[in-house]
Amino acid sequence: MKVGVVTFPGSLDDVDARRAVRLGGNEAVALWHRDHDLQGVDAVVLPGGFSYGDYLRCGAISRFSPVMTEVVAAAGKGLPVLGICNGFQILCESHLLPGALIRNDHRKFVCRDQRLRIENNRTPWTSSYAEGAEVTVVLKNGEGSYVADAETLDRLEGEGRVVARYLDGNPNGSLRDIAGITNEAGNVVGLMPHPEHAVEDLCGPGTEGLGFFTGLVERAFA
Amino acid sequence: MARVVVDVMLKPEILDPQGKAVHGALPRLGFDGVADVRQGKRFELELEGELTEERLAEVHKLAETLLSNPVIEDYAIHIEGDAAPGKRRA
Numbered sequence: 001m002k003v004g005v006v007t008f009p010g011s012l013d014d015v016d017a018r019r020a021v022r023l024g025g026n027e028a029v030a031l032w033h034r035d036h037d038l039q040g041v042d043a044v045v046l047p048g049g050f051s052y053g054d055y056l057r058c059g060a061i062s063r064f065s066p067v068m069t070e071v072v073a074a075a076g077k078g079l080p081v082l083g084i085c086n087g088f089q090i091l092c093e094s095h096l097l098p099g100a101l102i103r104n105d106h107r108k109f110v111c112r113d114q115r116l117r118i119e120n121n122r123t124p125w126t127s128s129y130a131e132g133a134e135v136t137v138v139l140k141n142g143e144g145s146y147v148a149d150a151e152t153l154d155r156l157e158g159e160g161r162v163v164a165r166y167l168d169g170n171p172n173g174s175l176r177d178i179a180g181i182t183n184e185a186g187n188v189v190g191l192m193p194h195p196e197h198a199v200e201d202l203c204g205p206g207t208e209g210l211g212f213f214t215g216l217v218e219r220a221f222a
Numbered sequence: 223m224a225r226v227v228v229d230v231m232l233k234p235e236i237l238d239p240q241g242k243a244v245h246g247a248l249p250r251l252g253f254d255g256v257a258d259v260r261q262g263k264r265f266e267l268e269l270e271g272e273l274t275e276e277r278l279a280e281v282h283k284l285a286e287t288l289l290s291n292p293v294i295e296d297y298a299i300h301i302e303g304d305a306a307p308g309k310r311r312a
Contacts, residue, residue, distance in 0.1 A: 057291055064288070093291065100293040102232075107239040147236060147294060173237065 001216045004031040004041035006071070008062050012049035013084065013196060020196035021045065024213025033065040043080040043124065043216055044071055046087030048140075048194055058101065058143050059089035068094060080124040080216065081188045085141055088180070088190035097183055097190045098156070099148030104141070105173025113205040114139035114193050115167040116179050120160050123182050125189045127215040135208035138197035139171055146174035146181075146192065156181055163189055224273035224305030226281050229298045230290045231262035265289050266302075273305045 003021040005028055007014040018028035029041050033051075038044065052061035062068060068090070075081045075096055083091040091097045104110060115136050118129040129135070148156070153176055156162055164180035172192070180191035195209025232238050238260050245259035267284075269277060281299060290297040 056288070060288065060291065092293070098293075100291055102236060102294060103239045105237055105239060107243055145237070 001026045001042040002029050002040065003027065003213075003216065004029045004038055004044045006031045006033060006044065006046050006067055008033040008049070008051035008065065008086075010050045010053055011047050011086070013047040013194065014049070016194075017045045017047040017084065017196045020199045020210070020213045023199050024210060025217040026213065031067055033062070033067050035067045036070065038067075038070050038074060038079075043082070044074070045196075046071070046081065046083040046090050047196070048085030048087060051086055051090065054086075054143075057089075057093065058086060059091075059093040062086075062090045063093040072096060075183075075188050078185060078187050082125045082212065083188075083190045084194055084196060085144070085192055088192055089143070091188060091190045096188050097181055098152050099146055099181070101143055101192070102145045102147055103143045104145050104171075109140070109142040110144070110171050111138075111140040112171070113137070114171060114179075116164045116193060117167055118164055120163045120182060120186075122160075123163060123186050123189050124216055125212050126163055128211040128218055129215075134167060135195075135211070136198065136205045137193045137195045137209040138204060139193040141172060141192055144172040144174065144192040146178045148175065153178075159184070161186075164191060164193070223271075224269045224277075225302040226267045226269060226273070226278070226305075227300050227302055228265040228267065228281070228285045228289050229262060229300075230265070230285075230295050231260060231297075232294055233296055236294045263289075273301065273307055275307045278307060 003026045005017045021028040089101045118133045121129045121131045161182050163182050166177045166179050182189045195212040198204045198209030241259040241261040285297045
C-alpha cells in the first residue's frame with residue numbers, strides 16, 4: 001500500500017511515521033502541506049508535532065492548508081486516514097472527527113510509555129490487533145485532553161467508535177479515558193499516543209505500535 | 223477603516239488550565255479575593271472601507287470557522303468607534 005505522510009511546517013514525527021509505514025510493509029510517500037494532490041496514495045498519516053507552531057489552536061491553521069482540502073475530500077470517499085497527536089488535533093479541527101483536544105488538566109507536558117486498550121479493531125489502522133488487546137506505546141503531548149459534550153461521548157461509546165482507551169491512569173484529563181476515536185465510517189482514526197515510536201526494539205518501549213501500520217497490507221490481501 | 227474586535231473564550235464547562243495557573247499565582251503576588259480566572263483571546267480586525275451588514279456577517283463567519291472552535295469556545299464581536307453599520311460617520 002502507498003501511504004502518504006504529510007509534512008506541515010512544524011511537524012516533528014513525519015520521518016518516524018514514514019519509517020513505521022515502511023516497517024509495516026508499505027511504501028511511504030512524503031506529502032507536503034502545500035500539495036494539491038495526494039499522488040495516488042491508498043492511505044494518509046497526519047503525523048505529530050507542532051504544525052504552524054500550534055498558533056491560534058493546535059491544528060487550527062493546518063486545517064486550511066491545501067493538502068487538507070484533498071485529505072478531507074478523500075476521507076469522505078473512504079480513504080484511510082490516521083492522525084497521530086497533532087494529526088488528531090488537525091482531524092478534530094477539520095471536523096473529520098468530533099470533539100476537541102485541550103491542554104492537559106495537570107498543565108504539564110507528559111512524555112512516557114503508555115498502556116492502551118484497543119477497543120475497536122474494525123478500522124483499517126487497528127485490524128491487526130485483537131479486540132481488547134493491550135499495547136504499550138509512547139505518549140507525549142501538552143494538549144492531549146480529549147473533550148466533547150456528553151451526547152457526543154455517549155454516541156462514540158454506543159457506536160463502538162472509541163478506538164483506544166488509556167490504561168493505568170489517565171495521563172491528560174481526557175474524558176472517559178479516551179485515547180483515540182474513529183469517524184462513523186471507520187476509515188478516519190485520531191490517536192493521541194504515538195504508535196510510530198514503538199515499532200522497533202532498538203528504541204522505544206517495544207514494537208506493539210507496529211500493528212497500526214501492518215493492518216493496511218493485511219486488509220489489502222485479505 | 224473599521225475596527226472589529228472578536229473575543230474568544232473557552233465555554234464555561236471546558237476546563238481552562240491556563241486560567242487556573244494564573245489564578246494560582248495571584249495569592250503569591252498578594253492579590254486576594256479573586257474567585258476564578260478564565261483566559262481567552264482577543265482579535266482586533268482592521269477592516270478596509272465601510273462596515274456594512276454584509277461585512278459584519280463575514281466577520282461572524284470568520285470568527286466561527288477560524289478564530290474560534292465552536293466545540294470548545296464561544297465568541298463575541300463588538301465594533302470599536304462609530305463604525306457600526308447604519309451609524310452616520312463623522
